Amino acid sequence: EIVLTQSPGTLSLSPGERATLSCRASQSVSSSYLVWYQQKYGQAPRLLIYGASIRATGIPDRFSGSGSGTDFTLTISRLEPEDFAVYYCQQYGSSPRYTFGQGTKLEIK
Amino acid sequence: EVELVESGGGLVQPGGSLRLSCAASGFTFSIYALNWVRQAPGKGLEWISYISVGSSAIYYADSVKGRFTISRDNARNALYLQMNNLRAEDTGVYYCARDVADCSSGTCYEIRFDSWGQGTRVTVSS
Numbered sequence: 001e002i003v004l005t006q007s008p009g010t011l012s013l014s015p016g017e018r019a020t021l022s023c024r025a026s027q028s029v030s031s032s033y034l035v036w037y038q039q040k041y042g043q044a045p046r047l048l049i050y051g052a053s054i055r056a057t058g059i060p061d062r063f064s065g066s067g068s069g070t071d072f073t074l075t076i077s078r079l080e081p082e083d084f085a086v087y088y089c090q091q092y093g094s095s096p097r098y099t100f101g102q103g104t105k106l107e108i109k
Numbered sequence: 110e111v112e113l114v115e116s117g118g119g120l121v122q123p124g125g126s127l128r129l130s131c132a133a134s135g136f137t138f139s140i141y142a143l144n145w146v147r148q149a150p151g152k153g154l155e156w157i158s159y160i161s162v163g164s165s166a167i168y169y170a171d172s173v174k175g176r177f178t179i180s181r182d183n184a185r186n187a188l189y190l191q192m193n194n195l196r197a198e199d200t201g202v203y204y205c206a207r208d209v210a211d212c213s214s215g216t217c218y219e220i221r222f223d224s225w226g227q228g229t230r231v232t233v234s235s
Contacts, residue, residue, distance in 0.1 A: 032218040032219050032220075033218075033219075033220055035220075035221045035222070037154075037222075039154075043227075044204055044225040044226060044227055044228055045146075045154065045204070045206075045222075045225055046225070047221055047222060047223050047224075050219050050220075050221035051218070051219040051221075054219065056221075056223065088153065088154055090154075090156075090221075090222075092220045096156065096168070096170050096171070097156065097159050097168045098144070098156035098159070099156065100153055100154040100155065100156065101153070102153045103153045103154075
């Protein structure tokens with residue numbers, strides 16, 4: 001089973017700053033199968049990035065994804081107030097079919 | 110507009126059963142695979158089950174295998190999750206999510222959950 005470890009657990013930044021969130025896999029993951037979601041309090045998750053670097057429809061270009069192998073990164077270039085939320089990475093594998101990281105909470109400093 | 114609406118959650122005693130439903134609209138339901146994902150209070154997301162387009166491929170997380178059954182009715186645009194022998198650790202919000210991929214020559218890439226319902230809350234407690 002591939003385990004995804006996200007870091008940091010909590011990231012405290014101010015609007016306008018750059019955010020860098022990490023997702024590390026216990027084994028190599030195909031970039032095609034690495035996904036990022038955003039979840040705001042009390043809401044369902046929202047698809048942000050798939051294929052490690054492809055922005056989903058309607059996602060602003062301040063969000064970008066990168067990485068390969070075991071190390072993946074979600075970058076938010078300039079934080080807007082609405083970006084403060086919890087972010088999850090996810091991978092598609094064989095067993096279990098999908099796994100999520102434990103999440104990174106992005107909070108206002 | 111794609112819409113997924115879960116229902117059927119509630120309070121149930123340990124050992125009891127519940128059947129969750131997910132009503133879909135705004136897209137051709139029969140050509141998409143679907144998933145159930147849950148979230149315990151204050152915790153992260155946990156994938157629990159997948160069902161393919163024609164129900165020929167079904168997968169479960171180990172945590173629910175043997176207790177939960179996923180099914181779908183393409184004529185009714187509905188996804189279901191039958192939950193039996195419920196435990197306290199099954200408490201949480203249950204989401205249905207549409208599974209999307211780009212497939213060619215029998216291999217699928219860029220798999221993702223592109224639409225989610227708002228969730229239905231399940232509480233297992235005596």
